[in-house]
Amino acid sequence: MKPQQPKPTRLTTTLIAMGFLGSALAVQAADKVVNLYTARHYASDDAIYQKFTQKTGIKVNVVSAGDEPLLERIRSEGAASPADVILLADAARLWKAEQDGLLAPIQSKALNQAIPADKRSGNMWVGLTSRARVIVIDPNKVKVADIRAYEDLAKPNFKGMVCTRSASHPYMLSLIGAQLATNGPEKTESWMRGIVDNLARQSKGGDTDQIRAVASGECAIAVTNSYYYARLMRSDKPADKEVVARTKVIWPNQAGAGSHMNISGGGITKNAPNAKNAIAFLEFLASKEIQAEFADGNNEWPVVPGVVYKNPALESLGRFKADPMPVAKYAGQQRTAQQLVDKINWK
């Protein structure tokens, strides 16, 4: 994906105006705001931000864009960045934000207690929702018994059958990172070479495109985040129903470590002008009341233990074993993962 420059928003316009005014009134007004840069873009999130404002009186200014453009924007804004909170859709990207020095430690006992240690990077960033990376197959072409693990994607009998999005995408880098942490660099490299040998086409498109390509017969096996499949399951469109009818989800590695889990989550920016409000905002998203809503809006799972909710699509996929590997562990492997992707020329 080509990084796109986010469109100017009302927030930036307001802040520029405030900069020129510099009045006490403007400063006071800014005290009751939190400036959110988010790569999540669901209508259900907006309803949650409104609830936060109702509860605290703190207004949420939202700048929405893809992960990479948001990070680039914070970098280029530097010390003058109005961003307080950044929400990203992958542990690998959050790790990158931390490595690039864009985040400040989150001083919050409540968050430390609420979010399990394996779903955050110390107190630098926290997971807020979780998702699994699953395998989708055409059951007419592939036997369920033959593909039980990510490692099986490299089996020689699947030549010309496998589809994935770009291996340089954070979702793939996180999966490769988890393989590196589990199996080491040599095994991981030969696994990756095996997948490239099995590709039905050059890796391209998003996860939903891979699912559709299985349904259309272009591929027989694909890898996707769970919520993309659940979204299709909940769709009323006949074409989406057809895709679901033609495909089957496999929970990978159930006999081993469990399925690879990723997160969407957030951190507080290094130069946050409203750091206190930013903490209050993250604590709100981690509250039991909001966790279920926040996760369910995108067919994900809460990260806070003990929060239960019913999502008919996820329920019908059945229970599964999740890999307990800490998110920071595989996220930290992404540089090595990217080097391997480049080395074997997996586009």
Ligand code: FE
């Ligand atoms: Fe996604």
